[in-house]
Amino acid sequence: EAGVAQSPRYKIIEKRQSVAFWCNPISGHATLYWYQQILGQGPKLLIQFQNNGVVDDSQLPKDRFSAERLKGVDSTLKIQPAKLEDSAVYLCASSSTGQWNNSPLHFGNGTRLTVT
Amino acid sequence: GQQVMQIPQYQHVQEGEDFTTYCNSSTTLSNIQWYKQRPGGHPVFLIQLVKSGEVKKQKRLTFQFGEAKKNSSLHITATQTTDVGTYFCAGKIYGGSQGNLIFGKGTKLSVKP
Numbered sequence: 001e002a003g004v005a006q007s008p009r010y011k012i013i014e015k016r017q018s019v020a021f022w023c024n025p026i027s028g029h030a031t032l033y034w035y036q037q038i039l040g041q042g043p044k045l046l047i048q049f050q051n052n053g054v055v056d057d058s059q060l061p062k063d064r065f066s067a068e069r070l071k072g073v074d075s076t077l078k079i080q081p082a083k084l085e086d087s088a089v090y091l092c093a094s095s096s097t098g099q100w101n102n103s104p105l106h107f108g109n110g111t112r113l114t115v116t
Numbered sequence: 117g118q119q120v121m122q123i124p125q126y127q128h129v130q131e132g133e134d135f136t137t138y139c140n141s142s143t144t145l146s147n148i149q150w151y152k153q154r155p156g157g158h159p160v161f162l163i164q165l166v167k168s169g170e171v172k173k174q175k176r177l178t179f180q181f182g183e184a185k186k187n188s189s190l191h192i193t194a195t196q197t198t199d200v201g202t203y204f205c206a207g208k209i210y211g212g213s214q215g216n217l218i219f220g221k222g223t224k225l226s227v228k229p
Contacts, residue, residue: 042122042204042219043159056216091158102147102208104161105217 002026004108006092012114018080021111024073025094031055033105034067034077035091043091049075082115089113120207122220130228135192137223139205146210148181148188149217154201162190162203195227 005024013019025032030051035043046065048056052072060067064083069075079086089112093105121140129135139148147166151159163172165181165188172179178191188207192199202224206217 040221042206042221044219045216048216102164102166104149104164105151105159106161107158109158 004092004094004106006090006108006111008111009109010112010114012116013082015084015115016081018078019082019113020079021077021090021092021113023075023077023092023108025075025092026096026106029094029096029106030072031095031097032069032075033093033095034075035093035107037089037091037110039088046077046090079113082113084115087113087115120205120218120220122205122223124223125221126224126226128226128228129195131197132194135195135199135225137190137203137205137225139188139190139207139220141186141207141218144185144210145207146185147208148185149206149208150179150188150190151204151206151219152201153204153222157201159204192225195225197227197229200225200227 007022011019032049034046036046037043046060047067049069052069065079067077089110091110092108095103095105097103119142123138147164149164150162152162153159163179168185169183170181176193180189188205202222204219204222206219208217
């Protein structure tokens, strides 16, 4: 099966600019996640979707971050305006079952964001 | 807040030596998952442990889940250069959604040939 697709692979922007990331999960996976991975740390959940509904966005900095999954398939994550501390790898992941199941996460290759 | 602590942060071994990374949670976990991230890559699922005291093996890798479901370990026997990468544990808190996996900071393993 095709894996989780993400684009772009790399992005460099100046602080206060905006940026958007795109993710297409594995076909048929109902659950989609966006994680932020700062260098030297483990992934931190930003938002979780179940189909096109938000399950958990408690750690999403909503004053600058937004995400949508309008048709329950692909998703976009936006940052506006970006800050220096947003420099990180943004990982998209999907899983095959609902929020209460234990199915593993399948990660994409991520987008490495550098804010200067 | 809820945390999953992982030690050591780094481990350098000679090829053929054994390696162990430990994961500890401040709260009881419903399950724990282990992921491997190669340099420049993304986390890849290795295994999931659900039962108290569970032990699972994958070739040279042995995974354990503590009796109290608050700690776990990954042991690699006779490391090879292909084992290089960062190993993350990720614990699911009881009552939390699947996305509410709390990742440890990882143990970065380097293997000298």
